[in-house]
Amino acid sequence: MGISKIDVFNERQNKMASVFKALGHPARIAIIEHLLKVNSCICGDIVNELPLAQATVSQHLKELKNAEIIKGSVEGNSICYCLNPNTISFIKEYLNNITNTLKNQINCC
Amino acid sequence: MGISKIDVFNERQNKMASVFKALGHPARIAIIEHLLKVNSCICGDIVNELPLAQATVSQHLKELKNAEIIKGSVEGNSICYCLNPNTISFIKEYLNNITNTLKNQINCC
DNA sequence: TTTTAATATCGCAATATTACGATAAAATTT
DNA sequence: AAATTTTATCGTAATATTGCGATATTAAAA
Numbered sequence: 001m002g003i004s005k006i007d008v009f010n011e012r013q014n015k016m017a018s019v020f021k022a023l024g025h026p027a028r029i030a031i032i033e034h035l036l037k038v039n040s041c042i043c044g045d046i047v048n049e050l051p052l053a054q055a056t057v058s059q060h061l062k063e064l065k066n067a068e069i070i071k072g073s074v075e076g077n078s079i080c081y082c083l084n085p086n087t088i089s090f091i092k093e094y095l096n097n098i099t100n101t102l103k104n105q106i107n108c109c
Numbered sequence: 110m111g112i113s114k115i116d117v118f119n120e121r122q123n124k125m126a127s128v129f130k131a132l133g134h135p136a137r138i139a140i141i142e143h144l145l146k147v148n149s150c151i152c153g154d155i156v157n158e159l160p161l162a163q164a165t166v167s168q169h170l171k172e173l174k175n176a177e178i179i180k181g182s183v184e185g186n187s188i189c190y191c192l193n194p195n196t197i198s199f200i201k202e203y204l205n206n207i208t209n210t211l212k213n214q215i216n217c218c
Numbered sequence: 219t220t221t222t223a224a225t226a227t228c229g230c231a232a233t234a235t236t237a238c239g240a241t242a243a244a245a246t247t248t
Numbered sequence: 249a250a251a252t253t254t255t256a257t258c259g260t261a262a263t264a265t266t267g268c269g270a271t272a273t274t275a276a277a278a
Contacts, residue, residue, distance in 0.1 A: 008160040008161075009135035009136065009138070009139055013135045013138045013139050013142065014135045016132075016135075016138050017132070017133055017134050017135040017137070017138050018133070020129045020130075020132035020133040020138075021129075021130065021132075021133030021134070022133075023125075023126070023129035023130075023133070024126055024127070024129040024130030024131075024132070024133040025126050025130070025265090025266085026118035026122045026123045026125075026126040027118065027266090028126070029118070029122045029125050029126045029129075030118055030122050032207070033122065036207060036210045036211070036214075041215075044223090044224065044225095047224085047225090051117045052266095052267075052268085053267065053268050053269075054224085054225075054226095054268090055225095055226080055227080055228095055267075055268055055269075055270090056266075056267050056268065057225095058225060058226055058227085059226090059227090059265095059266080059267080060266095061225090061226095062226080062227095074274095074275090076224095076275075076276070077222095077223065077224060077225090077274070077275040077276045077277090078223085078224055078225080078275095079224080079225070082214075083207065083211060085208070085211050088204055088207055088208055088211070089208070091204060092201065092204050092205070092208065095197055095200060095201050095204070096201070098141070098145060098192065098197055099194070099197055099198070099201065101145045102145070102192060102194050102197070105145075105191075106150075134235090134236085136236090153253095153254070153255090156254090156255090161236095161237075161238085162237065162238045162239075163238090163254090163255075163256095164237075164238055164239075164240090164255095164256080164257080164258095165236075165237050165238065166255095167255060167256055167257085168235095168236080168237080168238095168256090168257095169236095170255090170256095171256085171257095183244095183245090185245070185246075185254095186244070186245040186246050186247095186252095186253065186254055186255090187245090187253085187254055187255080188254080188255065
């Protein structure tokens with residue numbers, strides 16, 4: 001017991017959940033906001049920006065990369081990170097669908 | 110160790126993370142999609158729609174309610190649930206800000 | 219080639235989440 | 249009032265996440 005029953009949900013549901021889950025931690029939100037703030041790709045100063053150990057930041061970056069929320073490319077002896085606009089758009093589209101469906105809906109609450 | 114360091118991040122970051130976290134489980138995505146599918150509020154048949162025990166569904170509903178993603182109101186001896194459009198809009202705005210900032214950004218990845 | 223710098227991974231402890239049976243609570247029906 | 253229906257909560261086991269020190273890896277610099 002206690003194991004997530006991801007096999008009983010469809011692929012889209014699992015995909016959406018995993019993207020949202022990746023966004024569901026303040027450290028990862030902070031990473032995203034830092035990437036936005038510097039107005040370019042980041043090659044190497046993310047660790048210094050966060051009040052977390054290097055190993056921890058690396059783990060969070062990995063999760064954001066797995067969810068394709070950020071992209072990373074090797075640049076010399078550091079790695080450049082930036083947001084993946086495709087995934088942001090993907091989430092926005094999902095939410096737009098929700099909003100559009102809600103518009104035509106009879107709500108009692 | 111291992112405890113989330115939510116105290117070192119700002120309020121907005123923690124708020125965003127908690128909303129995304131609430132969306133970060135396929136069962137909760139399925140609940141949301143079911144609420145959309147029936148095209149109205151749901152008074153009582155969520156449990157039968159999901160391949161999960163009643164206690165588990167109740168727990169997921171609670172999390173969605175805590176994150177203000179759904180609203181619930183008592184209706185006779187059942188409870189009516191529907192999506193909270195405000196929270197959906199809140200998330201969309203956050204993502205719009207990201208997209209807008211990305212537009213003016215020099216990306217190297 | 220050795221040193222340095224930047225990231226990633228391992229291993230572990232602490233904590234959180236997930237799932238569900240059992241039971242409680244509250245309103246409806248009989 | 250007793251039975252039924254609906255939802256919430258408790259307790260607990262299984263699993264997942266978080267955080268970090270230690271260590272590995274990889275590339276640049278000296």
